[in-house]
Amino acid sequence: MEFWLRRWGAALGATAATAAMVYFSNGLHPWWPLMWFAPLPVLVFALRRPAWEAGVVAFVAMMAGGLNLWSYLRVLGAPPVAWVVDFSMEALVFAAAVLLLRRLVRRGEMWSGWLALPALWVAFEYVRNLLWPHGSAACLAYSQLKFLPFLQLASLTGPWGMSFVLLLFAAGVALGIHLWGAARGQAVRILSVTAGVVAAVLVFGAVRLAGHQPGPEVRVGLVASDADNNWLPAQPGAATQRLFREYAEQAESLFARGAQVVVIPENLGVVSDADGAEADAIFQPVVDRAGGMLVAGMSHISGKVAWNEARVYAAGEPVRAYHKHHLLPPFETRLFIPGHGRLMFAGVGTAANDRWGVEICKDMDFTEPARGYGRAGVGLMLVPGWDFVVDAF
Numbered sequence: 001m002e003f004w005l006r007r008w009g010a011a012l013g014a015t016a017a018t019a020a021m022v023y024f025s026n027g028l029h030p031w032w033p034l035m036w037f038a039p040l041p042v043l044v045f046a047l048r049r050p051a052w053e054a055g056v057v058a059f060v061a062m063m064a065g066g067l068n069l070w071s072y073l074r075v076l077g078a079p080p081v082a083w084v085v086d087f088s089m090e091a092l093v094f095a096a097a098v099l100l101l102r103r104l105v106r107r108g109e110m111w112s113g114w115l116a117l118p119a120l121w122v123a124f125e126y127v128r129n130l131l132w133p134h135g136s137a138a139c140l141a142y143s144q145l146k147f148l149p150f151l152q153l154a155s156l157t158g159p160w161g162m163s164f165v166l167l168l169f170a171a172g173v174a175l176g177i178h179l180w181g182a183a184r185g186q187a188v189r190i191l192s193v194t195a196g197v198v199a200a201v202l203v204f205g206a207v208r209l210a211g212h213q214p215g216p217e218v219r220v221g222l223v224a225s226d227a228d229n230n231w232l233p234a235q236p237g238a239a240t241q242r243l244f245r246e247y248a249e250q251a252e253s254l255f256a257r258g259a260q261v262v263v264i265p266e267n268l269g270v271v272s273d274a275d276g277a278e279a280d281a282i283f284q285p286v287v288d289r290a291g292g293m294l295v296a297g298m299s300h301i302s303g304k305v306a307w308n309e310a311r312v313y314a315a316g317e318p319v320r321a322y323h324k325h326h327l328l329p330p331f332e333t334r335l336f337i338p339g340h341g342r343l344m345f346a347g348v349g350t351a352a353n354d355r356w357g358v359e360i361c362k363d364m365d366f367t368e369p370a371r372g373y374g375r376a377g378v379g380l381m382l383v384p385g386w387d388f389v390v391d392a393f
Contacts, residue, residue, distance in 0.1 A: 022065025149205030221254030240269030266297030
């Protein structure tokens with residue numbers, strides 16, 4: 001009886017520890033330090049136990065950790081099966097990566113085992129980014145947004161390099177623990193190289209943060225109101241016009257306080273071709289008086305089609321529009337058609353010689369159009385967003 005308690009107690013303990021750390025280190029309110037250690041209990045367990053036990057523990061731990069997004073998917077209107085499919089696939093890949101690490105270590109290929117977990121996981125994240133309607137969302141790198149020195153790695157590798165280093169660290173520590181008694185010298189070497197990689201990444205990040213960023217300073221004002229917690233855009237006509245005027249008043253106040261650009265949320269209200277000029281007549285005079293720029297999001301209906309649109313108002317310039325490329329399923333894909341082109345323009349004030357661009361909310365989870373903007377020399381992105389209070393982070 002004592003043997004079975006120890007055997008299954010270790011399995012339950014590893015599962016619970018990893019699941020809890022994944023739950024609290026990822027999702028809508030991530031506590032980033034936990035993600036560095038989240039895989040560790042499962043990895044230490046897997047290196048000491050039969051393959052089937054290791055696979056089950058890894059799968060269940062990752063699946064349970066994903067419960068932190070269950071309620072959020074319900075907020076977004078996704079059916080329960082969407083959570084089951086997405087997170088069972090993620091848990092299956094994690095279990096496969098853990099088993100690959102275990103297999104290589106059992107064959108004595110320690111360095112290959114060290115690399116196996118992060119390599120397989122990042123390959124999965126990258127392929128998912130190409131095929132999934134949510135792009136890079138749910139990458140482990142998203143858990144590290146508040147760890148600014150580490151976040152700088154994204155400037156070289158995107159989120160993939162960040163996920164790789166996170167899992168490389170956990171794999172290295174797990175191997176160090178596993179080898180400490182029988183092969184201490186090799187354990188020290190693996191731990192040293194692991195620490196060296198992480199240290200190099202953090203030094204790079206610290207230097208990048210401390211460096212002077214070229215170009216002018218731009219003051220940007222942001223306006224949003226969730227007072228009525230209403231997710232739906234204002235209806236066409238008087239309701240939309242009234243809301244636009246309220247936002248225009250707040251934008252004018254921010255311009256008076258020194259803002260050069262004001263960004264307000266996406267999907268504020270619904271405009272048609274017929275009343276689009278009325279919306280422009282509300283916002284354009286504000287920027288003309290201030291000599292600034294304003295980006296406003298709205299639903300634009302034109303005949304039988306509709307776009308999720310960001311309209312750009314600049315002093316003395318014609319109104320420009322950008323249409324959201326990546327629509328949030330399920331409800332946006334039912335309402336809008338996706339856009340395709342990028343929108344670039346000159347900045348304002350001291351940044352008049354710079355090039356700026358626009359995206360909308362979900363577009364930021366995808367490498368395109370972001371990389372296209374980067375290749376075109378865009379230095380500042382203005383991005384209206386439409387969040388749901390619970391995902392304000």
